[in-house]
Amino acid sequence: MAVSPVLVIKLVEDSALSVRARLYDDFAEHEIVLNSVITYWWANNLPPASKFLELFDSVIKRTINEIMPHKTLNLKYEVKANQILDKASEIEVNLISVSADDIGFKIENGKFSLSGIRKVEPDFEAKEFETAFDHVIETPDIVLKKYLEMKK
Template sequence: MAVSPVLIIKLVNDSAISVRARLYDDFAEHEIILNSVLTYWWANDMPPAIKFLELFDSVIKRTINEIMPHKNLNLKYDVKANEVLDKASIIEVNLISVSADGVGFKIENGSFTLSGIRKVEPDFESKEYSTTYDYIIETPDIILKKYKEMKK
């Protein structure tokens, strides 16, 4: 029986998202500290929902690359929000599938909700929004070479 790599996503006390990848006894873990990044995005008038999803993708990519250097990462997840992502104050993420160079990851705790990520006006009216992201993130050759060297 083959052992599948595992990707574990955890919301830690509404203040951080932990991303951990494990293969056999090898693991890598990174956290997204929400207070820090939200403060930065608010101060620079950036859409927090969109910026969070970009950061989430890159943290998954980096975490998996540390245990399994790969060229292509396939990510698929659903996102639901209370408004279009530019204006959303609540987002729900449901990770559906992750694979690195064709090797699928078992996903644990792949669903979480972030609320209060954007201040809303008193007259804000919620409009349900949902979309599915299904795409490939490629690792540049020079970075892939560094990850492979780290594994040796």
């Protein structure tokens, strides 16, 4: 029986999002410290929901590369928000599938919500917004070479 790699997503008291990848006894874990990044995005007038999703993709990619260096990462997830992503103050993410070089990951706790990620104006109108992402993220050859060297 083959053992599937596992990707665990854990929201830690609305202050951090932990991303952990595990294969046999090998694991890698990274946290997104929400207060810090959200404050940065606010200070620089950047859309927190959109920026969070970019960071989320990147952290998953890095975490998996540390235990299983790969060329291509496929991520599929759905996002629900209370406004278009550039204006949303609340998002719900449902991670549907993750595969690295066509090796699928079992996903634990792939559904989570973030609220209060954007300051809302008094005239803010919530409008249900849903979208799906199907990302294919390539690892540059030079970066892949470094991850392969780290595994040796």
